[in-house]
Amino acid sequence: MKILVTGGAGFIGSNVADALIAAGHDVAIVDNLATGSLANVNSSARFYEADIIDHQRLEEILDAERPDVVSHHAAQVNIRVSVARPLFDTSVNVLGTVSVLEASALAGVKRFIFVSSGGAVYGEPLVIPTTEDTPASPISAYGAAKLSGEHYCNVYRAVRGLPFVILRYANVYGPRQSPEGEAGVTSIFARLMLQRKPCTIFGDGSKTRDYVHVHDIAQANLLALDKGEFGVFNIATGRQVSDQQVFDSLAAAAGYTEPANYAPFRAGEVSRSALDCTRAREVLGWAPTINFDEGVASVVDYHRADLGLA
Numbered sequence: 428m429k430i431l432v433t434g435g436a437g438f439i440g441s442n443v444a445d446a447l448i449a450a451g452h453d454v455a456i457v458d459n460l461a462t463g464s465l466a467n468v469n470s471s472a473r474f475y476e477a478d479i480i481d482h483q484r485l486e487e488i489l490d491a492e493r494p495d496v497v498s499h500h501a502a503q504v505n506i507r508v509s510v511a512r513p514l515f516d517t518s519v520n521v522l523g524t525v526s527v528l529e530a531s532a533l534a535g536v537k538r539f540i541f542v543s544s545g546g547a548v549y550g551e552p553l554v555i556p557t558t559e560d561t562p563a564s565p566i567s568a569y570g571a572a573k574l575s576g577e578h579y580c581n582v583y584r585a586v587r588g589l590p591f592v593i594l595r596y597a598n599v600y601g602p603r604q605s606p607e608g609e610a611g612v613t614s615i616f617a618r619l620m621l622q623r624k625p626c627t628i629f630g631d632g633s634k635t636r637d638y639v640h641v642h643d644i645a646q647a648n649l650l651a652l653d654k655g656e657f658g659v660f661n662i663a664t665g666r667q668v669s670d671q672q673v674f675d676s677l678a679a680a681a682g683y684t685e686p687a688n689y690a691p692f693r694a695g696e697v698s699r700s701a702l703d704c705t706r707a708r709e710v711l712g713w714a715p716t717i718n719f720d721e722g723v724a725s726v727v728d729y730h731r732a733d734l735g736l737a
């Protein structure tokens with residue numbers, strides 16, 4: 428299949444592009460390199476440095492490529508940026524998404540895979556693990572924008588007949604995740620620990636997240652190419668891991684012996700999260716395969732090599 432991946436120079440998009448290429452697909456990537464890197468771009472992919480908000484350019488690229496599938500990963504991904512700069516977040520995550528949807532509909536795309544966030548759209552969840560049928564009630568601009576993107580997928584289905592699949596990722600971690608941003612606590616801690624620097628936990632360490640490895644995310648994307656049309660799927664493990672557990676697992680893998688520092692909890696973040704992935708198992712035939720300790724070891728190995736400590 429011919430597949431265009433937006434955000435394919437970023438952490439998740441590049442891992443997804445690699446998996447698509449390894450499975451024999453023909454891949455093009457659109458990315459403005461805001462947080463992504465050319466070093467992540469698979470050499471077998473055609474790369475377009477472009478901003479998804481630049482609709483005319485996007486239309487030209489889609490018209491030239493005529494992909495069967497668009498996998499929309501490009502986004503402003505930092506929750507704290509979304510709280511501090513909601514207009515910027517909305518421009519990339521709402522207007523940018525509509526821009527990609529519009530160009531996809533015009534180019535006759537057969538399937539639009541929209542990457543949403545299960546950690547953000549449900550808000551403070553009423554039920555854990557949270558199912559897709561739980562009412563969405565985001566508490567950050569980022570979550571509101573992702574939910575809006577989901578609604579626009581429905582709009583493009585209704586008015587333009589564009590088929591979609593929505594994947595609501597839990598907290599994704601693994602090799603290539605940037606330690607620069609706020610989202611990748613495993614990368615941030617792994618790097619600090621390997622450099623023997625202090626690590627700060629925001630809150631008392633009890634905040635939980637559902638950590639799913641990027642390898643498993645890539646497999647879900649392969650399955651979503653031809654399964655689950657018009658479905659919304661949590662891609663997650665169903666298991667809560669606390670910030671303290673993240674710190675302890677990484678410390679064990681990195682041989683770090685210092686205690687954590689603690690700072691006040693940050694606005695816009697939910698206190699507990701884990702997602703039910705039964706629907707993904709039943710409809711897509713997907714299940715997570717990498718447990719947290721195994722996954723954490725892959726993160727430490729990646730950063731050890733990146734820091735030249737291997």
Ligand SMILES: NC(=O)c1ccc[n+]([C@@H]2O[C@H](COP(=O)([O-])OP(=O)(O)OC[C@H]3O[C@@H](n4cnc5c(N)ncnc54)[C@H](O)[C@@H]3O)[C@@H](O)[C@H]2O)c1
Pocket residue numbers: 433434435436437438439440457458459460461462463464477478479480499500501502503504519523542543544545546595596597598599600605610
């Ligand atoms: N990391 C997570 O835990 C997580 C969880 C749920 C959902 N997601 C979603 O997965 C997707 C990928 O996130 P990631 O963690 O790999 O982050 P990332 O920052 O590594 O990737 C985002 C990519 O989008 C590109 N981009 C940003 N703005 C753009 C624009 N205006 N035009 C073109 N490209 C642009 C960036 O340069 C980057 O390569 C995002 O849609 C994110 O919301 C991530």
